[in-house]
Amino acid sequence: MRCSEAKELFLIYISGEIEDNLKKEFEEHLKKCTSCKREFEILSSFVNNIEEEKVKVPPELDFKTMELIEKQKRDSLFHQITKFLYPIVFALGLIIGVLLGMGLNKKEEDKTLSLIKENTFYIEPYIQSISAEEVLNERTE
Amino acid sequence: MENEREILIAFQKGDKSAFYKIYGEYKNRVYSLIYNIVKNREKAEDIFQEVFLNVFKNKKKIDPSRPFWPYLRRICLNATFSFLRKEKASVSIEKIAELIYEDLILKKLSDKELVNLILKKLPPSQRMVLILQKFEGYSLKDISSELDISVKAVESLLSRAGKNIIKIYRLIEERNNRNKNYKAKEVEKNEVL
Structure with a gap:
């Protein structure tokens, strides 16, 4: 085993998860190579000295987290309400639109009818005075 | 609970x-x-x-x-x-070693404090693998499944962590030796004068 290969395995060996065939080679290499052995010892001591830093949640973080969760609750409630209301609002809008449209149409119809009535009032005597035959003659000419 | x-x-x-x-x-x-x-x-x-x-x-x-x-x-x-x-890691290992050395001299750190400082300065993903092994008792396979990366990738993170730690120690040692030599030369100069 070369030094570069052994260096790759330092922490894997320390973790106890090195493959058996590599383990023998690695141990043999350390016996021969003082430089790698020294580096390996530095790393072993490093790993042994790693200590967990005991930290506690600061009170303001409790507050911030709870506030965030309350906001999430409100948002999700609002989302649920809008999700539920959206089809109803849409349907209502559609109905109002149709009704308004029908109302406007009715007005237009009334207008047209009154116009027809007005116009027929003026041309009715003329229509009555000409016979069907005269009308036909006018068309063929 | x-x-x-x-x-x-x-x-x-x-x-x-x-x-x-x-x-x-x-x-x-x-x-x-x-x-x-x-x-x-x-x-x-x-x-x-x-x-x-x-x-x-x-x-x-x-x-x-x-x-x-x-x-x-x-x-x-x-x-x-x-x-x-x-x-993304923005500071080189050389710079990290320099900063750690300054702390080591100024604050006279203990071995454990030095380890903690080096750990703090390691690239976070490499630190994460070390922490999970040490504090949570994770195997390489556990880490791979928990982080959704291959076992080879975990091994590679460990190898790189090991190399970086060694490099930091070596750089600190070199820096320390340079400092000692400089001081020795200063003493020599003063004696000559």
Whole structure:
């Protein structure tokens, strides 16, 4: 085993998860190579000295987290309400639109009818005075 | 936590006090795990909030019949790992060694303090693997499945961590020797004068 290969395995060996065939080679290499052995010892001591830093949640973080969760609750409630209301609002809008449209149409119809009535009032005597035959003659000419 | 199953069921049904119980039980454990990986209070606080928000949003995904901590730890590690992925190492190992050396001289650090400082300055993903092995007793396979990366990738992170630690120690040693030589020369000069 070369030094570069052994260096790759330092922490894997320390973790106890090195493959058996590599383990023998690695141990043999350390016996021969003082430089790698020294580096390996530095790393072993490093790993042994790693200590967990005991930290506690600061009170303001409790507050911030709870506030965030309350906001999430409100948002999700609002989302649920809008999700539920959206089809109803849409349907209502559609109905109002149709009704308004029908109302406007009715007005237009009334207008047209009154116009027809007005116009027929003026041309009715003329229509009555000409016979069907005269009308036909006018068309063929 | 006593009656964890019942508390989790109550939480899933929307019981506010059940959520507070879960939060109170696990908050320090979650914060400590995140902090020991990121080694920065502000970042740890951001990830911490994200974790509990995730728990709250996805309460239906919790299986009350199973222990809660492994589930929570997974959320924790995923949030931390995805946060760290976005961060890029901006300082070279040489610069890190220089900074550590300055601290070592000025503050006269103990061995354990030096280890903690080096750990703090390691690239976060490499630190994360070391922490999970040491504090959570994870195997390489556990880390690979928890972080959703291959075992080879975990091994590579460990190898790089090992090389970086050795390099930092070597640079500190070199710097220390240079300093000693400089002082010795200064003494010689003064003696000649």
